[in-house]
Amino acid sequence: MPVLSYFNLTEEEQAELKLLVWQALEKAVEYGTRFEPAPPKSQKLLTPLSCFVTLYVHKQLRGCIGTYDAQNSLWQNVCNYSYYSACEDRRFTPLEKKELSALSFEISVLSELQPLQNAGEQALLEQLQPEIDGLLLKDDYHSAIFLPTVWQSLPTAESFVQALKQKGGWSRDYWSDAIQIFRFETFVIESGE
Incomplete structure (x- = not known):
């Protein structure tokens, strides 16, 4: 995938976002609720940026929801849209715990429109x-x-x-x-x- 010239994240920042997605998905399938952790320290993750979170189970689309209007910080959007993709994508039934072992995902951070x-x-x-x-x-x-x-x-x-x-x-x-x-x-x- 192309890397945007105006935006990049360190390996640590990417790892933190991935961890947030996994935590959000585990909380979503276990309790049906959104995950609300403490804010990260990275300034880039605190920046308002739009994103989509796309879920796959056995490489088949399982949910994809996001926003092109960055009202919240990137980390908040990642947490929220992980939950929405897992539980509220109308094309699919809510994600089940047994699917997590076969799940992969993509976080797509959008440039400005x-x-x-x-x-x-x-x-x-x-x-x-x-x-x-x-x-x-x-x-x-x-x-x-x-x-x-x-x-x-x-x-x-x-x-x-x-x-x-x-x-x-x-x-x-x-x-x-x-x-x-x-x-x-x-x-x-x-x-x-």
């Missing part, structure tokens, strides 16, 4: 950088976001954008000048297996 001019869908397709760009589309009624990791299953710009529109409630062939377009990159921390 970069607005793009809406010059039509074809212009967007030509601008996208596969496996680098994440994409957010929104209008008054719909919104949808794909992380750069989604390129692994939707490798062309056309399939990526069409699936994102469908996720947001638009038809695959819909386009409007009212759609707002935002591009971003991610710094990804993987749990391993």
